[in-house]
Amino acid sequence: xxxxxxxxxxxxxxxxxxxxxxxxxxxxxxxxxxxxxxxxxxxxxxxxxxxxxxxxxxxxxxxxxxxxxxxxxxxxxxxxxxxxxxxxxxxxxxxxxxxxxxxxxxxxxxxxxxxxxxxxxxxxxxxxxxxxxxxxxxxxxxxxxxxxxxxxxxxxxxxxxxxxxxxxxxxxxxxxxxxxxxxxxxxxxxxxxxxxxxxxxxxxxxxxxxxxxxxxxxxxxxxxxxxxxxxxxxxxxxxxxxxxxxxxxxxxxxxxxxxxxxxxxxxxxxxxxxxxxxxxxxxxxxxxxxxxxxxxxxxxxxxxxxxxxxxxxxxxxxxxxxxxxxxxxxxxxxxxxxxxxxxxxxxxxxxxxxxxxxxxxxx
Amino acid sequence: xxxxxxxxxxxxxxxxxxxxxxxxxxxxxxxxxxxxxxxxxxxxxxxxxxxxxxxxxxxxxxxxxxxxxxxxxxxxxxxxxxxxxxxxxxxxxxxxxxxxxxxxxxxxxxxxxxxxxxxxxxxxxxxxxxxxxxxxxxxxxxxxxxxxxxxxxxxxxxxxxxxxxxxxxxxxxxxxxxxxxxxxxxxxxxxxxxxxxxxxxxxxxxxxxxxxxxxxxxxxxxxxxxxxxxxxxxxxxxxxxxxxxxxxxxxxxxxxxxxxxxxxxxxxxxxxxxxxxxxxxxxxxxxxxxxxxxxxxxxxxxxxxxxxxxxxxxxxxxxxxxxxxxxxxxxxxxxxxxxxxxxxxxxxxxxxxxxxxxxxxxxxxxxxxxxxxx
Numbered sequence: 001x002x003x004x005x006x007x008x009x010x011x012x013x014x015x016x017x018x019x020x021x022x023x024x025x026x027x028x029x030x031x032x033x034x035x036x037x038x039x040x041x042x043x044x045x046x047x048x049x050x051x052x053x054x055x056x057x058x059x060x061x062x063x064x065x066x067x068x069x070x071x072x073x074x075x076x077x078x079x080x081x082x083x084x085x086x087x088x089x090x091x092x093x094x095x096x097x098x099x100x101x102x103x104x105x106x107x108x109x110x111x112x113x114x115x116x117x118x119x120x121x122x123x124x125x126x127x128x129x130x131x132x133x134x135x136x137x138x139x140x141x142x143x144x145x146x147x148x149x150x151x152x153x154x155x156x157x158x159x160x161x162x163x164x165x166x167x168x169x170x171x172x173x174x175x176x177x178x179x180x181x182x183x184x185x186x187x188x189x190x191x192x193x194x195x196x197x198x199x200x201x202x203x204x205x206x207x208x209x210x211x212x213x214x215x216x217x218x219x220x221x222x223x224x225x226x227x228x229x230x231x232x233x234x235x236x237x238x239x240x241x242x243x244x245x246x247x248x249x250x251x252x253x254x255x256x257x258x259x260x261x262x263x264x265x266x267x268x269x270x271x272x273x274x275x276x277x278x279x280x281x282x283x284x285x286x287x288x289x290x291x292x293x294x295x296x297x298x299x300x301x302x303x304x305x306x307x308x309x310x311x312x313x314x315x316x317x318x319x320x321x322x323x324x325x326x327x328x329x330x331x332x333x334x335x336x337x338x339x340x341x342x343x344x345x346x347x348x349x350x351x352x353x354x355x356x357x358x359x360x361x362x363x
Numbered sequence: 364x365x366x367x368x369x370x371x372x373x374x375x376x377x378x379x380x381x382x383x384x385x386x387x388x389x390x391x392x393x394x395x396x397x398x399x400x401x402x403x404x405x406x407x408x409x410x411x412x413x414x415x416x417x418x419x420x421x422x423x424x425x426x427x428x429x430x431x432x433x434x435x436x437x438x439x440x441x442x443x444x445x446x447x448x449x450x451x452x453x454x455x456x457x458x459x460x461x462x463x464x465x466x467x468x469x470x471x472x473x474x475x476x477x478x479x480x481x482x483x484x485x486x487x488x489x490x491x492x493x494x495x496x497x498x499x500x501x502x503x504x505x506x507x508x509x510x511x512x513x514x515x516x517x518x519x520x521x522x523x524x525x526x527x528x529x530x531x532x533x534x535x536x537x538x539x540x541x542x543x544x545x546x547x548x549x550x551x552x553x554x555x556x557x558x559x560x561x562x563x564x565x566x567x568x569x570x571x572x573x574x575x576x577x578x579x580x581x582x583x584x585x586x587x588x589x590x591x592x593x594x595x596x597x598x599x600x601x602x603x604x605x606x607x608x609x610x611x612x613x614x615x616x617x618x619x620x621x622x623x624x625x626x627x628x629x630x631x632x633x634x635x636x637x638x639x640x641x642x643x644x645x646x647x648x649x650x651x652x653x654x655x656x657x658x659x660x661x662x663x664x665x666x667x668x669x670x671x672x673x674x675x676x677x678x679x680x681x682x683x684x685x686x687x688x689x690x691x692x693x694x695x696x697x698x699x700x701x702x703x704x705x706x707x708x709x710x711x712x713x714x715x716x717x718x719x720x721x722x723x724x725x726x727x728x729x730x731x732x733x734x735x736x737x
Binding site for chain 2: 016017018019208209211212242243244245246248251272275278279280281282283284285286287288289290292293295296297299300311312313318319320321322333334335336337338
């Protein structure tokens with residue numbers, strides 16, 4: 001009887017985890033094989049776009065990547081590693097299993113954020129590839145930009161990119177999602193083509209519009225929805241809240257990420273905010289209870305700032321005492337009478353980990 | 364009040380219904396004695412009407428009654444649909460055009476929800492009217508008890524929280540038009556309690572028995588309430604406290620026509636303001652739009668075992684069921700749906716059943732006692 005009771009609830013439980021498939025798909029990101037090569041990107045920080053004969057194609061979700069690659073005996077003698085969405089000054093180090101460093105040829109990519117590398121296999125079969133920019137551990141201050149909710153305004157996004165490119169202090173763009181309007185493969189394809197003019201990489205989580213055409217398309221293009229990386233001593237945690245909730249499996253990972261980030265500056269970004277600063281609107285989590293529980297966890301984890309999208313305006317507020325920014329200024333249908341149109345937010349982090357935000361109006 | 368437009372609409376909709384006398388009362392007694400009631404529709408015609416209530420009734424509400432030849436009921440049902448469509452469209456357009464602007468989003472959401480509620484009412488009323496037996500499925504209590512007590516159990520499946528089994532109690536004390544209510548629910552397997560107290564004033568509708576006062580005409584009522592809810596999540600280290608004002612009403616649909624006897628519709632709007640308290644952070648303000656719409660039927664009649672059951676939408680995002688999880692672009696906005704009812708086997712003893720789906724699935728059972736019916 002008890003089993004039957006639980007079975008009934010398990011049936012409904014599928015309705016209670018609309019992002020469950022995406023959490024599972026996240027775990028598949030960062031793996032690829034073919035043509036005698038098997039690639040694993042640590043922590044899924046890059047989507048393995050293709051494993052071709054003699055070439056690996058990746059889309060980076062973070063500035064620093066570590067990849068483990070095994071080549072079968074029949075694999076090509078030399079391999080190209082083509083990394084899209086990379087910091088333009090990132091370099092690849094290739095080491096064998098025994099720690100021997102292999103010489104790597106670097107050549108310019110087709111656009112600023114594409115990096116191309118080539119290395120020979122020699123007698124070795126197992127390699128550790130490390131992609132790092134020269135300032136990966138630099139403790140000095142730096143700036144990144146927050147840009148979200150481009151959606152149907154993809155035709156007009158180039159002038160936002162031009163403004164970002166005009167600020168050389170911006171190291172990368174962080175996005176809280178809604179890159180596309182309907183989430184189709186064609187839109188994702190178009191989005192990545194438009195990104196080619198941007199001089200810095202674009203690290204993103206996904207929004208509710210990005211999943212409108214079904215789960216899996218976003219991950220195939222741009223990698224995990226929930227992940228974390230560390231750059232210059234600052235932890236960036238991106239969470240998939242595209243279904244107005246966070247999956248239990250992601251909460252399990254978040255516990256570890258919060259522990260890691262407790263003693264460093266910690267930036268948390270997600271698309272749908274746990275709480276809407278305008279409560280009656282509830283462009284927020286479906287459950288106020290889950291929102292409270294998440295914010296208490298972030299506060300206990302000493303998170304320094306939370307960044308959100310979804311609401312097509314700009315708000316500075318506080319949630320559980322953590323400074324919060326909503327910025328949905330990528331061009332999607334704007335909130336009227338909000339006094340702001342297209343915009344992006346700059347976030348400066350100094351050497352002590354203190355954060356300061358600013359708004360750059362594009363319209 | 365932040366939503367004067369929506370309250371005006373709600374008040375108008377309820378007022379129009381309440382001002383209409385019950386349908387059985389507007390027929391002169393003489394005409395009843397002179398004209399025998401029309402024979403009930405044949406099974407074939409009822410089947411045709413049931414089909415018509417679905418196609419094209421899903422689009423043209425009232426089609427079922429039209430197929431029965433009950434145009435005097437079909438037209439009001441269609442009118443409610445049109446009103447719902449109009450309000451819903453006005454709200455949705457405002458919502459969309461303004462980009463959910465902070466100063467308009469409350470009224471726009473309220474209008475959309477009221478419109479959606481009316482749309483649900485009109486369709487389900489049409490279906491009920493063609494399916495219900497003559498005289499309806501039951502009748503309401505026209506005199507309410509002074510005291511009503513419930514002891515209950517709820518099973519809650521929320522994959523994001525550890526609690527599953529809750530026990531609770533609720534108490535209603537009625538003194539003429541005033542109702543004092545309190546309820547407490549606590550998890551048996553986690554640190555979680557939800558406490559609530561409210562006071563309501565009933566402007567019209569059934570009340571406890573009072574000398575020299577006739578019972579209410581039917582189950583329709585209008586009341587306003589003020590309440591406070593505190594929900595403590597000890598395991599998770601936070602709590603949410605909200606004070607709220609809520610205007611709520613019920614309309615017995617028999618007032619629209621005799622085929623709808625035994626059914627009712629409810630709607631309410633309100634606003635809650637309060638705040639979170641956190642174990643590791645300072646507290647912060649929170650606000651919430653409240654809206655509830657329900658359509659239901661009476662089961663049995665007072666004097667016999669009887670009760671009522673209703674299908675409802677509740678816009679609350681802060682209770683155990685919270686907001687509905689929906690994949691895609693609308694996730695987070697909607698509240699939860701549910702089915703609930705009470706049934707009294709004797710004048711004093713009964714039970715309640717409930718099921719809700721939102722961010723969590725909730726199923727509950729309660730034993731009920733009431734006293735002071737005379």
